[in-house]
Amino acid sequence: MTKPHWLDRPANHRKLWIGFIIVLVVTVLAEFVWPIHGHFEIESLAGFNALYGFVACAAMVAFAKLLGLWLKRADTFYTSEDSESLASGAAISASGEAHGEAHGDAESVGKAHE
């Protein structure tokens, strides 16, 4: 068994986090050395971009989760329907009568996924 890659060792994850947090702090502190001359007043608040970036992302994730509750479906949602309606498409050319039945099946499959 070869040695695990350094990214796979849990001890290094801690080090990566510490490094990341140091970088984050440095980017905020840098603002005091090189002030941000933004166009809008709000930009000159200390750490505005840092806070805004974090909060905006958290808000987008929260919104996405909410939307997901409403609109998420199994990833077979369309594929099963597509294959069924392909079958019904073949049925149409064979005989018009089969159409209603085949499509009914497709719908019940769709409902099962919901």
Next chain:
Amino acid sequence: MQRAWVKRMSNLLLHPGLVLIIGGMLMSLCAPRLRTGLQLGLPLLALFLVWQIPDGVAHQLSFMDQLLTPIRSDALSRLFATIFALMAAVGGLYALNQPSRLEIAAAYGYAGSAIGVCFAGDLLTLFVFWELMAIGSSLVLWSSGTTASGRAAQRYILIHILGGVLLFAGIAGHVQSGAGLEFSAMRADNLSNLLILAGMLVNAGAPPFSAWLPDAYPEASWSGTVFLSAFTTKTAVYTLIRGFPGNEILIWIGLFMVFYGIVYALLENDMRRILAYSIVNQVGFMVAGIGIGTEMALNGAAAHAFTHIIYKALLLMSAGAVLMQTARSKCSELGGLFHSMPLTTVCACIGALASSSFPLTSGFVSKSMVTQAAADGHLLWVWLLMTAASAGVFLHAGIQFPWFVFFQKDSGLRPAEPALSMRLAMLILSALCIVIGVWPELLYRLLPFEVNYAPYTAGHVIAQLQLLLFSGLAFFVLLGYLKRTPTITLDTDWFWRRALPGTASWLAQWRITIIGLCSPLERWVSRFSNVVSAAIGVRGPLSGTWSLATMGLAVVILLIVQLVVVMS
């Protein structure tokens, strides 16, 4: 006289778009070695020809009392044609091992038509190339050969036919109103111009038809998606820059696209679909910039289209490499690929950083012009939303894509790096992302307006780093909420994939009742349809093989009838 005609014909024959379209068709008939040579050489020839076209109108002809301008060039046309030809060249290199002859021929036809749109000086030429693009791109999609891609190609072409019909109706109205065929800036204040705008917006992936893009692109082959990502939405951006700069509605449409792309990508599991939503997101920035409409904003939109084509193709190339080597595209089944695909991982990360506008990458020097334009125009809300969206881009594309595909939990998959040609293509695009990011003046020189903007000020770099790195923090803090699930998220395509067919079958179930109520009408309809099918059905006289003489006679009769109608 004759010399002028020869000159005109040679102008037309040296049209870079036509060279690519016709060359692509001939290429598919050639022997393998010659085909490889043409596949690499044709786009470079087209790129050379793009730069040979002088500014202004190079070629005009009269058609049905209208003056057509098939070739007209300026800095804007040249910028987009350059990146399209460049993309065809690198895409051709990437797709060197693609066994499908149809895909490459169709992709070159598609790219050539996109170049044709860039040089179209009139709306009719624009429309012709616009429709050729729809055909080329549908064939690229269809040539993937799977059932899913066939179905997706059907839906794709239907949406694009709808867009084309809107565009053509608008053009017809535009000409009818006496505005002529010339393609120049318009205001969206009358029906025909609104129809033209709507036709262009369908291709840009704007609501309510945005779903065509994430529906179609991930169904193409590993190389097909790379071609698809480059041309359709960006020609739409080009036409909007030229046709509708400064129409305020575009700001709000663009901002909607920006957030739609982020939110849907956050929920998505398929890696190529994440990138497809990300295309809508990035095009949203461009559309919003066009809505702002100042020189800075239009420069920003054009520059961002240029850099976006490069880094998005790079991202899709890395995704294509993963798909080819693992036959998987769902994030929930991937992870840990950096072990055995280090080069692909690095290239994907460069593309992801460029797409998030990280300093020293191409996205930083282009997108910041759009946000700067919002600030210059004192549009506080637009600026705030764009800045929030910039943070969101890092979240959904910058970290999410590389993290779930190449890192996260180890899936145990150990695929090899892709073929040499694919690695080379990724390296070229990675280099371009960095070169443009480090020396932005190389790109700024090509922009339609003079650039008075310095992206690298200490304040700007620090602000951007804060914004992006804290978005990164948000990603890792919220990772538990971002776990991939084997799901899709319903989009507007639900209306044409489920609601419409559902309604139709519901109506069919009620048909029996309706027939009972209006059987006489039903009888007449069926009698009429019998007559029609007898005439044009499989064995009907109109469907048979006609001799040349009969055809000739029929045409003569038609012409006489038309003459009579026109004279009377």
